[in-house]
Amino acid sequence: MTGQTCGRNLVLVGFMGTGKSTQGRCCAARLNYAYCDTDRVIEGRIGCTIPEFFAAQGEAVFRKIEREVIADLAASQGLVIATGGGAVLDPLNVQALRRNGFVVLLTASPRTILRRVGNGRTRPLLADAPDPLARIQEMLAQREPHYRRAAHCRVDTSGRPARAVTDNILSLFEMTQQE
Ligand code: S3P
Numbered sequence: 705m706t707g708q709t710c711g712r713n714l715v716l717v718g719f720m721g722t723g724k725s726t727q728g729r730c731c732a733a734r735l736n737y738a739y740c741d742t743d744r745v746i747e748g749r750i751g752c753t754i755p756e757f758f759a760a761q762g763e764a765v766f767r768k769i770e771r772e773v774i775a776d777l778a779a780s781q782g783l784v785i786a787t788g789g790g791a792v793l794d795p796l797n798v799q800a801l802r803r804n805g806f807v808v809l810l811t812a813s814p815r816t817i818l819r820r821v822g823n824g825r826t827r828p829l830l831a832d833a834p835d836p837l838a839r840i841q842e843m844l845a846q847r848e849p850h851y852r853r854a855a856h857c858r859v860d861t862s863g864r865p866a867r868a869v870t871d872n873i874l875s876l877f878e879m880t881q882q883e
Pocket of ligand 1: 718719720721724743754787788789790791826827828829
């Protein structure tokens with residue numbers, strides 16, 4: 705599906721390192737939709753990086769801004785929205801994103817996530833972990849019910865070419881457009 709204009713947003717949720725930003729850009733290009741990454745919009749508002757903001761203001765203030773940004777973006781139409789990995793922890797975010805959006809959960813194995821996030825310096829919730837793999841496994845287990853509730857469907861990204869994942873997401877999205 706390319707170049708169509710239609711209202712429903714395509715929303716990508718999932719843990720850090722599951723490919724939301726890469727897939728968001730690819731899906732937006734193929735759909736001819738605008739692409740928004742909630743973390744980048746937040747950084748534009750706060751005027752610094754997310755790790756800097758976590759260090760200065762803490763996670764709770766970050767989550768409040770994340771909620772405002774998601775409410776704004778979710779009220780728009782025809783967007784591909786990539787969310788931060790913790791966005792679905794807030795039921796208000798889930799409600800807003802699902803109202804006018806088809807929500808796809810991207811998944812990856814803990815080892816794949818660890819490889820993709822590298823030293824975790826850009827991810828404050830992983831940066832101080834003595835055992836990053838254990839932290840990832842623990843956070844995935846805690847968050848799984850939230851991801852499950854938020855998403856209409858899930859697509860695994862481990863060991864798959866990016867192009868195949870994009871095709872997979874877009875075919876699922878296309879099916880919902882025909883409903
Ligand atoms: C977070 C994930 C990050 C970012 C922030 C918190 C999380 O986004 O929003 O560091 O709680 O999982 P990515 O999933 O894009 O890394």
